[in-house]
Amino acid sequence: MIKLAIDAMGGDNAPIEIVKGCDLALERYNDIELVLYGDEAEIKKYLKATSRVEIVHTTQVVDMGVKDPVSAIRNMKDSSLVRALKGVKEGREQAVVSAGPTQALIVGAHLVIKRMEKMHRVALAPIIPSLDQKGKILLDVGANIELRPEHMLELGIYATVVAKSYLGIDNPSLALMNIGTEEGKGRELEKETFKLLKANPQINFIGNIEGKEIMTTSASIVLTDGYTGNVLMKTIEGTAKAMGGMLKEEIKSSLGGIIGALFMKKALNRFKKRMDASEIGGAMIFGINAPVIKAHGSSDAYAFSNAIKQARLFVLNDIIGKVTEALKDVEIEESRD
Template identity: 85%
Template sequence: MIKIAIDAMGGDNAPIEIVKGCELALSKFDDIELVLYGDEQEIKKHLKSDNRVKIVHTTQVIDMGIKDPVSAIRSMKDASLVKAMRSVKEGQEQAVVSAGPTQALIVGAHLIIKRMEKMHRVALAPIIPSLDQKGRILLDVGANIELRPEHMLELAIYATVTAKSYLGIDNPTVALMNIGTEEGKGRELEKETFKLLKESPIINFLGNIEGKEIMSTTANIILTDGYTGNIMMKTIEGTAKAMGSMLKEEIKSSIGGKIGYLFMKKNLKRFQKRMDASEIGGAMIFGINAPVIKAHGSSNAYAFSNAIRQARLFVKNEIVAKVSDALKDIEFIESSE
């Protein structure tokens, strides 16, 4: 059985949507057991069955608007997120899923579960929509404001292993986000990273891509720093929402539009599904000694169940161990910060 720790109190819709998401995941996968950390009384209000479910009562919750995540992780020992992570650190469960505050989750992963030996930075890595419907791994989208070229290479190796074992891609390709496609473009970070990626025997490097290619590139992995990646991800989310709103306005603006909608209803629903973040589940935190999945803060039950699905696949496919093996012979990676 794969045992997964659940922060049942994290997120805007906790615990009701978290509990429903857990039940949905349990109905889909018969090889998982879930341990829910949170207010036992509140969880039981919404839990229909205790089959393959255990509740660990906690008395504290790290708020979504937390200003000092480091202090919260260190001082709130009985918080649902902290106890879930500590259980994974101690080997009681094999992965963590939370819809709680992003920075608290990243800090907690650092301080409690710890980074992998040869990973000098972690990354927040969602799977974003693509024209071919296979999805793209985008990293980093906010764990690090600044990265060095060797850190970028480490993250590219992690993403390559993940694309193979998680997405099922035999020879995943990596593209570097830049202001131009030619070699030599960009800041020193991009120039030096380009050289490392090009020389790496592990990376199938396609070269630079520009922002306009993010949805259409053939690359399976898009690599950038956390500042740029966060802006890119939020731009995609905002554009998708705005396009949806504009489309609704145009449909409602005329009788012809309303009639046309009746014929296009199935197509529009499929389009919405292709752009829906709930289909993915959550963002993966790369570089930690155990799988940590960050579900969206406003996750509904379906979205949270997909985040659990991600954690299950990470454990089942032994991705952390495979990354460790891929990194073991890399000579130029620093031995210290």
């Protein structure tokens, strides 16, 4: 049985949608147990499940608009987020899922569960849509503003393991985000990272790609630093939202558009589903000693249930163990900071 820690109070729609998402996940998977950390009275208002679920009462909540996540993690010891992380740290649960504030979750995972011995940086890694419908991993999208080439290599190896074991891709390819496709393009970071990726036998490196190729590239993994990745991710989200809005306007602007949309309803629904972040569930935090899944802050029940699915698969496929094995011969000479 897989036991997962749930931050029931984290997120814009907590605890209602979080608890409903837990009910959905428990209905879908008979091999999981969920431990919900949060206000017991509030959780019980919405929880339908009576088996394979436990509530641990907490008295504090890390606010979605928290300004100082480090202080919050250190001082709010009885928050649902910190208690969920501690549950995993102490071995009571195997992974944690939270829709709470991103930076607080990253900081908390780092301070409480700790970073993997062979990982010198953590990364936030969502799965974004791909043409083959398997999805592709984009990292880092905000955990680190600056990275060294050696850190990029470690993250590339980690992502390769995830693409194989989680996405089910036999020989996942990795592309480096850059301002041009030719070798030698970009800043010193991209130039040196290119060399390391090219030389590493564990990575199927296919070279540089430009931002315009993010949705069409055949690469299973797109690697970049946290600053670039964050801008890229938000651009994708904003563009998708704007395109959806423009499409609705055009359809409603004429009778022909409305009639055409009725004939294309199934195709439009399939397209919407492929672009819908709730189908994926959340982003993964790479580099921590246990699986940590960051569900979207505005997750509804369906989206949160899919974030639980991600955590379940991470545990089932022993991602942490496989990454540890893959990194055992990778050496970086620097102090652990």
